[in-house]
Amino acid sequence: MSALAGHVDDGARVPYRRWRRWVGSLRRRALVVRAAESGGDPHDRVYLGYGVVLLALVYGPILWSALAQAAAALPLPAGAEERSAALVAGAALALGVACLAGLAAARAGGPLWTSPEESAFALSGQFRPRDVLRRRAVLLVVGAGALGAFVATAATQGIAPEQAGDAPAVLLAGAVGAAALAQVPLAVGVAAQTSRRRGAARGVTALLLAVGLLELLALATDAGAQAVVLACAEPVLGGPGGSCTLSVPVMVGAALLAALVGAASVGLVVRVLPDELDVDRAAAGQARTVTAGRGLVGGESGALADVLGPRAYGGRRAGLPRRLLRRAPLVARDLLGLRRRPAALAASLAAGLAGALLVRAGAEDGPALVTVAGAAALYGAARTWADGLHAFAAQPQPGALLPGSAGRAVAGHAVVPAALALVVAGAAAAGGAGGALAVLLVVVTVLAVRAWVAGATAAPPGLFTPMATPNGDMAMLVVGAWYLRGWLVVLAVAWLLHRAGPGAGPAVAMSTLALAAALAAAAVRRFARA
Amino acid sequence: MPPPGPLVEVRAATRTHGTVQVLGPTTLTLRPGEAAAVVGPNGAGKSTLLRLVAGKDEPTSGDVRVLGLPAGQARLRRREDVAVLLGGLSAYPDLTVAEHLRLVASAWAGRHPGPGVDAALAAAELERVRDQLPGELSSGEGQMFALVTTLYRPARLVLLDEPEQRLDARWRAVARRLVAGALDAGRALLVATHDPDLRADLALRGQEVELAAPGPR
Numbered sequence: 063m064s065a066l067a068g069h070v071d072d073g074a075r076v077p078y079r080r081w082r083r084w085v086g087s088l089r090r091r092a093l094v095v096r097a098a099e100s101g102g103d104p105h106d107r108v109y110l111g112y113g114v115v116l117l118a119l120v121y122g123p124i125l126w127s128a129l130a131q132a133a134a135a136l137p138l139p140a141g142a143e144e145r146s147a148a149l150v151a152g153a154a155l156a157l158g159v160a161c162l163a164g165l166a167a168a169r170a171g172g173p174l175w176t177s178p179e180e181s182a183f184a185l186s187g188q189f190r191p192r193d194v195l196r197r198r199a200v201l202l203v204v205g206a207g208a209l210g211a212f213v214a215t216a217a218t219q220g221i222a223p224e225q226a227g228d229a230p231a232v233l234l235a236g237a238v239g240a241a242a243l244a245q246v247p248l249a250v251g252v253a254a255q256t257s258r259r260r261g262a263a264r265g266v267t268a269l270l271l272a273v274g275l276l277e278l279l280a281l282a283t284d285a286g287a288q289a290v291v292l293a294c295a296e297p298v299l300g301g302p303g304g305s306c307t308l309s310v311p312v313m314v315g316a317a318l319l320a321a322l323v324g325a326a327s328v329g330l331v332v333r334v335l336p337d338e339l340d341v342d343r344a345a346a347g348q349a350r351t352v353t354a355g356r357g358l359v360g361g362e363s364g365a366l367a368d369v370l371g372p373r374a375y376g377g378r379r380a381g382l383p384r385r386l387l388r389r390a391p392l393v394a395r396d397l398l399g400l401r402r403r404p405a406a407l408a409a410s411l412a413a414g415l416a417g418a419l420l421v422r423a424g425a426e427d428g429p430a431l432v433t434v435a436g437a438a439a440l441y442g443a444a445r446t447w448a449d450g451l452h453a454f455a456a457q458p459q460p461g462a463l464l465p466g467s468a469g470r471a472v473a474g475h476a477v478v479p480a481a482l483a484l485v486v487a488g489a490a491a492a493g494g495a496g497g498a499l500a501v502l503l504v505v506v507t508v509l510a511v512r513a514w515v516a517g518a519t520a521a522p523p524g525l526f527t528p529m530a531t532p533n534g535d536m537a538m539l540v541v542g543a544w545y546l547r548g549w550l551v552v553l554a555v556a557w558l559l560h561r562a563g564p565g566a567g568p569a570v571a572m573s574t575l576a577l578a579a580a581l582a583a584a585a586v587r588r589f590a591r592a
Numbered sequence: 593m594p595p596p597g598p599l600v601e602v603r604a605a606t607r608t609h610g611t612v613q614v615l616g617p618t619t620l621t622l623r624p625g626e627a628a629a630v631v632g633p634n635g636a637g638k639s640t641l642l643r644l645v646a647g648k649d650e651p652t653s654g655d656v657r658v659l660g661l662p663a664g665q666a667r668l669r670r671r672e673d674v675a676v677l678l679g680g681l682s683a684y685p686d687l688t689v690a691e692h693l694r695l696v697a698s699a700w701a702g703r704h705p706g707p708g709v710d711a712a713l714a715a716a717e718l719e720r721v722r723d724q725l726p727g728e729l730s731s732g733e734g735q736m737f738a739l740v741t742t743l744y745r746p747a748r749l750v751l752l753d754e755p756e757q758r759l760d761a762r763w764r765a766v767a768r769r770l771v772a773g774a775l776d777a778g779r780a781l782l783v784a785t786h787d788p789d790l791r792a793d794l795a796l797r798g799q800e801v802e803l804a805a806p807g808p809r
Binding site: 388392459 | 671672675678680683684686692699700703723725727745
């Protein structure tokens, strides 16, 4: 795109900002005319902005407190060095997850956004992409910094309330450092919007995730935190009475490193990457996201799958395994499908194993948050394992090409996810029976909920019936809960299992299995009716 | 020996959405090996009639029976006997064209009469795209893939909604050959179409069901 833009004489270019002001004035005028015609208020947008600020002021502090409480519930080791290592691992992991979100945003047309008109003008060389994108890049940088500071201050307050309360400078330092580091996921997301740096963006994400996971693994296996720890957060976050284990030069070095990383990321986002951005792809992704958003508002949950664009399938040389194809065609199909998405399969197995380990750790006298987080990781991982079932559910007439009942087809598609889930659960439970039952029950619930969610891709029309409450119409809240029903059920079951504790035994197990059976049966009934 | 019972019996079936009648009173009987071309202008109710026969919708009045059962029940109990191409193919996005046919042949095992995958692809002139995924096909290739895959699965009754959509003249001729092949194999076909050649072919092997143009709304 930059090559195209280079063919245009600078003198022939249109000043972008003047054009933008002109478009803005046209829009304002049209808004006023429309409002006058419909008898509406032309200042609707002002009220909208007022409402957003009001909501942020009301719910921002609540969210901050919730984050602080969640951070306070984190199971951190007692020793100063182990605690520091855990914090660094957690920070690396959080950055890695944020980078993953950045990569996903790049497929959905973000974080830098363009309109189709701007994209067309930029591609024809009328505007320099950097002129279109620079102000948006600056806005994103400020937003990412604010978000990073928001989360970091809440985490600091939760993890080390004494330190944060006694020394606001500690809180401020944490906020500045987090604001700098928050630029990394943003830079990764924008880099993934360029064809040239997409691989590097994925590499940075993988590196951060690997460092975080390896460090957590080293901590979990007592392999010695010092071997992996590269920095120490203890001076900033403090321990339960622990003292600083790093010298001042190291602290200064860490701060400098954070500042350098942040500055480099900001430079990339504001100055370098806008010129390399594939604006056409970004505009297409954004259009897909808008369409999917409209679909979601209309109750079509399948629309969400279109946000990330068409999937890339590898492994094209692999074929359907002949022997298995004769005996269990749907199992053969699902295995081939997974072979064609090796990266997603590997990531889902890692996430599933981590989730199962967390569920086990939570069940063995750990906090409820750990069990719930583990169940969430398992549920997320199971989406990839159940790809065949979801593809089956998305068909206009599920199973129209195959013999047998809908139940038989669902059972055929359930074999691969069940096998993978059992492998993961077995690996997590190896070495001790403690917590194994909880892992098994969560896995069974996750599989049943996956089938239940796959069985319905459109929200029931009844959910859109206005629901009058003192706070206004809550119908969209109910619709939102319907979209999240799978997550909500899995998290609720995990939390209840944790609350019941290991002593509850057979009654809890039977209840959970009965719920799973009911969900699976509901899924089969829906498939049969489809 | 008495003639075989009808596969499809539609008696004075109508369908109304709100105040709009989308299908006027329609009667139709289809026996094994017979074809029926459902024709009429846009909005006449061709797809609606196919949906009623497929059991995906209920008639407002009249009766629709398939394989001796009410159409809604036949959809649940006799789904193995009815192949439907209505609103897109039930395909998997991660299987190639050839792998879909192979999956169908294996899933039906001893009940699949053939031909083999290669022969079916050759008949549909789809060899060139045999290793492509459904999402990688052009719209015409996708339509031909949907048609050949629907006809590839065993069924006594086949319902096709405008199989000629998005096909050029050459491929329309191929589609007509495939439909004729299905009739030769003893299947009953109910086909909604705008293609005059396909309409004529089907009329030769059975009947034409001409639906009236929609009235003013």
